[in-house]
Amino acid sequence: MPDTQALxxxxxxxxxxxxxxxxxxxxxxxxxxxxSVISQQRVSYTNQAGALIDAVKAVxxxxxxxxxxxxxxxxxxxxxxxxxxxxxxxxxxxxxxGLNLSAVSDDxxxxxxxxxxxxxxAAVAAAARSTLRPPSLQTLLEDSPAxxxxxxxxxxxxxxxxxxxxxxxxxKTRKLKHDVIEAVNELIQDIATCHEQIAExxxxxxxxxxxxxxxxxxxxxxxxxCAAKEKKRSFRVFVAEGAPRYxxxxxxxDLVSRGLQTTLITDSAVFAMISRVNMVIVGAxxxxxxxxxxxxxxxxxxxxAAQKHAVPFVVLAGSHKLCPLYPHNPEVLLNELRSPSELLxxxxxxxxxxxxxxxxxxxxxxxxxxxxxxPPKLVSLxxxxxxxxxxxxxxRLIADYYSADDLVVQRRPTxxx
Amino acid sequence: xxxCCCQVGLQYLSGDICGSNARCIAMLEAFKEAIKDYSTPPExxxxxDLTAKISSYVSFLNECRPISISMGNAIRFLxxxxxxLPITLSESEAKATLKSDIDRxxxxxxxxxxxxxxxxxxxxxxxxxxxxxxxSSSAVEMILLHAxxxxxxxxxxxxxxxxxxxxxxxxxxxxxxxxxxxxxHINALSYIMQEATRVFLxxxxxxxxxxxxxxxxxxxxxxxxxxxxxxVLVCCEAYKFHERVQLDSICSNELxxxxxxxxxxxxxxxxxxxxxxxxxxxxxLNLTYDxxxxxxxSMIITDYGMVPPTSVPVIVREYGRxxxxx
Numbered sequence: 007m008p009d010t011q012a013l014x015x016x017x018x019x020x021x022x023x024x025x026x027x028x029x030x031x032x033x034x035x036x037x038x039x040x041x042s043v044i045s046q047q048r049v050s051y052t053n054q055a056g057a058l059i060d061a062v063k064a065v066x067x068x069x070x071x072x073x074x075x076x077x078x079x080x081x082x083x084x085x086x087x088x089x090x091x092x093x094x095x096x097x098x099x100x101x102x103x104g105l106n107l108s109a110v111s112d113d114x115x116x117x118x119x120x121x122x123x124x125x126x127x128a129a130v131a132a133a134a135r136s137t138l139r140p141p142s143l144q145t146l147l148e149d150s151p152a153x154x155x156x157x158x159x160x161x162x163x164x165x166x167x168x169x170x171x172x173x174x175x176x177x178k179t180r181k182l183k184h185d186v187i188e189a190v191n192e193l194i195q196d197i198a199t200c201h202e203q204i205a206e207x208x209x210x211x212x213x214x215x216x217x218x219x220x221x222x223x224x225x226x227x228x229x230x231x232c233a234a235k236e237k238k239r240s241f242r243v244f245v246a247e248g249a250p251r252y253x254x255x256x257x258x259x260d261l262v263s264r265g266l267q268t269t270l271i272t273d274s275a276v277f278a279m280i281s282r283v284n285m286v287i288v289g290a291x292x293x294x295x296x297x298x299x300x301x302x303x304x305x306x307x308x309x310x311a312a313q314k315h316a317v318p319f320v321v322l323a324g325s326h327k328l329c330p331l332y333p334h335n336p337e338v339l340l341n342e343l344r345s346p347s348e349l350l351x352x353x354x355x356x357x358x359x360x361x362x363x364x365x366x367x368x369x370x371x372x373x374x375x376x377x378x379x380x381p382p383k384l385v386s387l388x389x390x391x392x393x394x395x396x397x398x399x400x401x402r403l404i405a406d407y408y409s410a411d412d413l414v415v416q417r418r419p420t421x422x423x
Numbered sequence: 424x425x426x427c428c429c430q431v432g433l434q435y436l437s438g439d440i441c442g443s444n445a446r447c448i449a450m451l452e453a454f455k456e457a458i459k460d461y462s463t464p465p466e467x468x469x470x471x472d473l474t475a476k477i478s479s480y481v482s483f484l485n486e487c488r489p490i491s492i493s494m495g496n497a498i499r500f501l502x503x504x505x506x507x508l509p510i511t512l513s514e515s516e517a518k519a520t521l522k523s524d525i526d527r528x529x530x531x532x533x534x535x536x537x538x539x540x541x542x543x544x545x546x547x548x549x550x551x552x553x554x555x556x557x558x559s560s561s562a563v564e565m566i567l568l569h570a571x572x573x574x575x576x577x578x579x580x581x582x583x584x585x586x587x588x589x590x591x592x593x594x595x596x597x598x599x600x601x602x603x604x605x606x607x608h609i610n611a612l613s614y615i616m617q618e619a620t621r622v623f624l625x626x627x628x629x630x631x632x633x634x635x636x637x638x639x640x641x642x643x644x645x646x647x648x649x650x651x652x653x654x655v656l657v658c659c660e661a662y663k664f665h666e667r668v669q670l671d672s673i674c675s676n677e678l679x680x681x682x683x684x685x686x687x688x689x690x691x692x693x694x695x696x697x698x699x700x701x702x703x704x705x706x707x708l709n710l711t712y713d714x715x716x717x718x719x720x721s722m723i724i725t726d727y728g729m730v731p732p733t734s735v736p737v738i739v740r741e742y743g744r745x746x747x748x749x
Binding site (some may be wrong): 123151163246247249250252255256258259261262266267268269270271272273274275276278279281282303306307310311315325337342348349350351355357369370371372373374375378 | 426451453498584585586591594595599601602603604606607608609610611612614615617638639640642643646647650663671672673676684685687689690693695698699702704705706707708709710715
C-alpha cells in the first residue's frame with residue numbers, strides 16, 4: 007500500500023510543520039486519512055478487526071507523535087478505533103443471534119434457553135459488558151496477542167463455536183470493512199456539521215438585549231452568534247482582539263458584515279468591560295476528560311474575570327474536541343510556544359543587547375504561548391453538538407465516544423505484528 | 424494663553440509626555456513659567472486673577488487630555504497656596520513664594536517620595552526573585568534599577584499590551600542596563616504567572632476605597648496574580664491618593680483614539696478592519712484606565728510606608744489635609 011504511505015507521510019509533514027490551522031480541519035483530514043488507510047488495508051479472514059485496529063494504531067501513533075499538542079488527531083484516531091470495535095461487536099452479536107447456539111454463555115443457560123430473541127439480547131449485554139469494561143490490571147499485564155487487541159470477539163463467542171463461525175465469516179469479511187468505512191464517513195460528516203448543530207442551540211442561551219463577550223476568533227462562535235441573530239435576537243457583542251494573532255479583528259469584521267452590533271476592545275480591557283457583560287462565549291482547542299479546557303491563550307484570564315463578576319463562561323466545542331485524557335500540567339505539556347517575531351521584530355533589540363559580556367545566557371527572553379488551560383471550576387457550561395453539559399459530566403460524555411482500551415494508542419511491542 | 428502651557432498641552436496630545444508623574448511635573452513647571460511671566464492687570468488682585476488664569480490653563484490642558492487625579496491634586500494644592508497668600512505681599516514676593524511652593528511640591532511629593540518608595544520596595548526583593556510588572560511605571564522602573572545596582576540577583580517579566588505597548592520601552596531601558604528580562608503579552612499572563620514571585624505595579628491613582636486606578640490591563644494582571652497566589656505590590660506616591668470612590672472602570676474613564684485599536688503597527692498581515700472603522704455596527708473602544716479592586720492588592724508602597732489598601736482613606740484623611748494646608 008504505497009499510496010497510503012505517501013498520504014500518511016504527507017500528512018505527517020503537515021502536522022510537524024504546523025501547516026494545518028484549527029482543530030476542525032485537522033480532525034477532518036485525520037479522519038479522511040484513516041478512512042483511506044482502512045480501505046487500503048488487506049484483511050485476512052481471521053481476526054480482521056484486529057488487523058484493522060493494528061493498522062489504524064500504527065498510523066495513529068505516528069500522527070500523534072507528529073503533533074502531540076493537536077489533541078484532535080488523537081481524538082479522531084481513538085474514535086476510529088472505537089468505531090472498528092463497535093462494528094465488529096455488532097457483527098459478532100448478529101452472528102451469534104443468527105447461529106442460535108445453545109451454549110453462548112454459561113450463566114444464561116438455565117433459563118430462556120429456547121427463547122431466541124431474549125437469548126441474543128443477553129448475549130449482546132454480555133458482550134457489551136466486556137467492551138465497556140475498563141482495562142483491568144489483569145488485561146494490561148497479560149500479553150496474549152490476539153485477545154489483547156480485541157478481547158471481546160473471541161471471549162464472548164467462546165472457543166467452542168469457532169469452527170462453526172468460520173463459515174459465516176466469509177460474508178462478514180467484506181461487511182466489517184464496509185461498515186467501518188460507512189461509520190467513518192458518518193464521523194467526517196459529523197465533524198463538518200458540528201457548527202450547525204451547536205448553532206441550533208444558540209436561541210436557548212442568548213436572550214434579547216444581552217451583551218456577549220468573546221476573545222479571538224472561532225468559527226463555532228461566529229456561527230453560534232449568527233444563528234441567534236437570524237432568529238431575530240438583537241444583542242451586542244464585545245470582541246477582545248486576542249493578541250498576538252489579533253484574530254478578533256477578523257471575527258469583528260465577520261460579525262459586522264452579518265449585521266451584529268459589535269465592539270472591538272483590547273485584551274487588557276476585558277476586566278474593565280466584563281462588569282457590563284451578560285455572558286462569555288468562547289471556542290476551545292480541546293476539552294479534557296476532567297472538564298478542563300485547552301483554549302486559545304488569554305482565556306484563563308477571561309474566565310477568572312468572568313468568575314469574579316459571576317458572568318457565565320460558556321465553551322462551545324464540537325465532539326471532535328472532546329479528549330479522553332486527563333491533563334497533567336497542561337500549561338506546559340499541552341502548550342506550544344510560537345515565534346517571538348509576533349511580539350518583537352527580529353533585530354529590534356540587537357542594538358542594546360551586549361553580546362560581549364559572554365555569560366552565555368541572553369538577557370532577553372520572549373514568551374509567546376499558544377494555549378491556556380482553563381480549569382473546570384471556571385467553566386459554567388459546555389455546549390457540544392449533543393447539547394449543553396456541566397464540566398463534571400464531560401468524562402461520561404467522552405466515554406461514549408471512545409473505548410477504554412484505546413486511551414493509550416500504542417502498539418504492543420510483544421504482540422508480534 | 425501662556426506659551427509654555429500650550430506646549431505642554433500639545434505634548435500631552437501627541438503622547439510625548441505620558442505617565443502621571445511626568446505629566447504632573449510638566450504641568451507644574453509650565454505653571455511656574457506662567458506665574459513668572461504673570462503680572463496683575465490693573466484694578467485686579469493677584470489672588471483672584473491668578474486663580475482664574477490657572478483655571479483657564481487647566482481647562483485647556485483638560486481639552487488636550489483629561490486631567491488625571493494626581494494632576495487634580497497638584498492643581499488643588501497650587502490654588503490653595505494662591506488663595507492663602509497674605510494680601511500684604513507685593514507681587515514679586517508673591518510670585519517668588521508660589522515658585523518655591525511649586526518646587527517644594529515637585530521635590531517633596533514626587534522626587535523624594537519616589538526615593539522613599541524605592542527604599543521601601545527594595546527590601547521586598549530577594550535573590551532569585553522573578554518580578555513581574557505590567558506596562559511601564561516610572562516608580563517600578565526606579566525600584567528595579569536600584570535593586571540591580573545593589574547587586575540583587577533577580578529576573579524581570581514585562582507584560583505588555585496593545586495599543587500603547589509601553590512595556591517595550593521599559594524593556595529597552597532595562598535591557599540596556601543589563602537586567603535579565605522576559606517579555607510577553609497580556610494574554611500569556613496565566614502561563615508566565617507561574618514563574619513570578621512578586622508583582623510590582625504602578626498606579627495612576629489610589630481611591631479611598633482601596634481601588635487602584637491604573638493603565639488598562641493592570642486589573643487583569645492583579646487578578647491573575649491573586650489567582651496564582653503571587654503578592655501584588657502597588658507603588659504609588661501619596662499625592663496620587665484621592666478621597667473619591669469608584670467600583671468599576673466604566674463610570675469614570677478616559678477614552679483613547681479608536682484608530683489605535685483597528686491598526687496593528689508592524690503587523691501588515693492584520694489589516695482586516697481597513698476601511699471598516701466607519702461602519703455603523705462596529706465600535707472601537709479604547710479605554711485608558713481600569714480599576715483594580717482592593718482585594719487583589721496585597722500592599723501599597725507609598726512615601727508614608729508600606730500599607731494595606733484599607734489604610735488609604737486614613738492616609739488621605741490624616742495627611743491629605745496637611746499637604747493642602749502647609
